[in-house]
Amino acid sequence: TTAVVLFTADLRLHDHPPLRAALRAHEAVVPLFVRDEAVTAAGFAAPNRTAFLADCLRDLDAGLRRRGGRLVVRSGRVTDAVCAVAAEAGAVEVHMAADHSGYAQRREDRLRTALEAQRRALRVHDAVGTVVPPGAVAPQGSSHYAVFGAYHRRWSAERTREPLAAPRAVTVPDDVRSEEPPTRRGEAGVSPGLAPGGETEGRRRLTAWLRGPLDAYAGLHDDLAADATSRLSPYLHFGAVSATEVAHRARARGGPGAEAFVRQLCWRDFHRQLLAARPAAAHDDYRTRHDRWRSGPAAAADVEAWKDGRTGYPLVDAAMRQLAHEGWMHNRGRLVTASFLAKTLYVDWRVGARHFLELLADGDLPNNQLNWQWVAGTGTDTRPNRVLNPVLQGRRYDPRGDYVRRWVPELAGVGGPAVHEPWRPAVRDRIGDGYPPPIVALPEALARFRAARGL
Numbered sequence: 353t354t355a356v357v358l359f360t361a362d363l364r365l366h367d368h369p370p371l372r373a374a375l376r377a378h379e380a381v382v383p384l385f386v387r388d389e390a391v392t393a394a395g396f397a398a399p400n401r402t403a404f405l406a407d408c409l410r411d412l413d414a415g416l417r418r419r420g421g422r423l424v425v426r427s428g429r430v431t432d433a434v435c436a437v438a439a440e441a442g443a444v445e446v447h448m449a450a451d452h453s454g455y456a457q458r459r460e461d462r463l464r465t466a467l468e469a470q471r472r473a474l475r476v477h478d479a480v481g482t483v484v485p486p487g488a489v490a491p492q493g494s495s496h497y498a499v500f501g502a503y504h505r506r507w508s509a510e511r512t513r514e515p516l517a518a519p520r521a522v523t524v525p526d527d528v529r530s531e532e533p534p535t536r537r538g539e540a541g542v543s544p545g546l547a548p549g550g551e552t553e554g555r556r557r558l559t560a561w562l563r564g565p566l567d568a569y570a571g572l573h574d575d576l577a578a579d580a581t582s583r584l585s586p587y588l589h590f591g592a593v594s595a596t597e598v599a600h601r602a603r604a605r606g607g608p609g610a611e612a613f614v615r616q617l618c619w620r621d622f623h624r625q626l627l628a629a630r631p632a633a634a635h636d637d638y639r640t641r642h643d644r645w646r647s648g649p650a651a652a653a654d655v656e657a658w659k660d661g662r663t664g665y666p667l668v669d670a671a672m673r674q675l676a677h678e679g680w681m682h683n684r685g686r687l688v689t690a691s692f693l694a695k696t697l698y699v700d701w702r703v704g705a706r707h708f709l710e711l712l713a714d715g716d717l718p719n720n721q722l723n724w725q726w727v728a729g730t731g732t733d734t735r736p737n738r739v740l741n742p743v744l745q746g747r748r749y750d751p752r753g754d755y756v757r758r759w760v761p762e763l764a765g766v767g768g769p770a771v772h773e774p775w776r777p778a779v780r781d782r783i784g785d786g787y788p789p790p791i792v793a794l795p796e797a798l799a800r801f802r803a804a805r806g807l
């Protein structure tokens with residue numbers, strides 16, 4: 353017999369429960385990826401993610417070929433493509449991983465109905481990208497945790513399964529047609545410094561990370577210039593590495609670095625369980641603060657300056673330029689730039705979240721929208737009105753100013769932490785051409801925000 357294995361956000365061969373189950377029960381499998389037109393139609397196929405995805409698909413195909421198989425790629429509507437491939441292959445069932453996003457739930461329901469009409473079964477396995485699946489733990493009387501600390505305690509006590517090895521051999525029937533897997537070449541608008549995608553690269557990075565840098569993570573993860581985080585987020589987003597395996601291997605390594613790192617993986621699951629229970633939080637305030645965000649030409653000009661990394665606040669500008677150049681931004685940069693947009697400029701967090709989604713290789717709804725809400729004070733943060741001061745944040749998390757000089761060449765001639773205050777007279781004449789003055793004065797911006805929130 354033959355089964356189809358539908359790959360979605362789990363573009364890997366290691367730790368893949370649907371593939372494992374299908375290979376155990378059938379002589380042949382059809383590993384299938386559908387380039388889903390609904391993702392493009394929803395405006396979610398940003399160039400950086402499309403390019404990263406192409407790398408992932410090429411690598412998955414190569415990995416399958418080394419095992420005697422290949423990846424089958426189709427484009428169009430998922431339901432139509434899966435049913436067509438299942439019919440061509442004479443497959444008796446389709447295996448896939450559970451996914452709890454609103455869209456994925458609808459996709460699963462439609463697929464089940466369509467397959468049942470063909471007398472085929474849909475088998476859904478462990479959740480696609482979490483250590484602890486959404487809904488597996490919940491406080492009494494509620495669908496989800498809204499307090500991270502409580503969730504983290506419960507999450508840490510949860511037993512998790514052992515990661516699975518990659519299969520040794522995969523047999524794919526010859527007569528199933530496939531499109532050529534896409535390449536990132538020719539994809540317009542890709543950030544020049546975008547990391548290469550794929551399971552091979554993800555695993556290489558994971559192994560290198562666990563061997564050394566992880567141990568220093570607790571002390572260095574907020575140091576912008578040290579760049580001492582794992583950078584695994586896009587690989588986790590596409591499932592090129594499995595969150596279960598990452599957590600398992602980090603825990604096996606142990607120590608304070610591993611503990612702090614695994615805690616960040618818990619944040620991922622926290623946002624996923626929250627969005628699974630409250631899908632509207634991707635767009636609507638989770639907790640309204642009755643904000644009447646700025647709009648109009650002046651606000652639009654501020655947003656453009658923010659996007660371009662030309663606000664005149666060096667740390668904000670450095671981080672926004674890193675985002676444009678790499679399709680990735682350090683977490684501390686994300687916190688500072690998001691606070692700057694939502695609180696200092698007092699512009700709707702959705703405007704900033706949309707821009708991040710257009711550029712981030714790791715951009716996803718739970719992590720992006722709910723982190724934005726957390727920073728904007730409309731989410732789960734217990735200090736919703738805290739405003740991050742970009743100068744103080746710079747002095748604290750980029751104490752020598754190296755991060756700013758790396759990304760803002762106009763300021764390369766300014767030594768040390770003075771780079772965080774380029775408007776000071778002693779610094780002004782060492783600044784290269786064209787670095788703008790601040791677009792807003794911080795005390796006034798703070799007063800505006802506090803008045804708007806009624807503080």
Ligand code: FAD
Nearest residue numbers: 581582583584585616619620683686714715716719720723
């Ligand atoms: P590490 O520090 O090595 O952490 C390991 C992993 O833990 C990350 O790869 C990530 O999967 C997870 N993680 C770390 N911090 C968080 C967090 N705060 N919330 C959820 N998961 C976390 N992360 C995304 O994956 N996609 C996004 O679209 C995204 N948007 C964000 C928007 C804003 C405004 C903010 C403040 C944060 C956002 N984050 C997002 C979270 C975080 O910034 C990134 O996950 C992290 O910077 C990725 O780098 P890393 O892999 O080196 O992280």
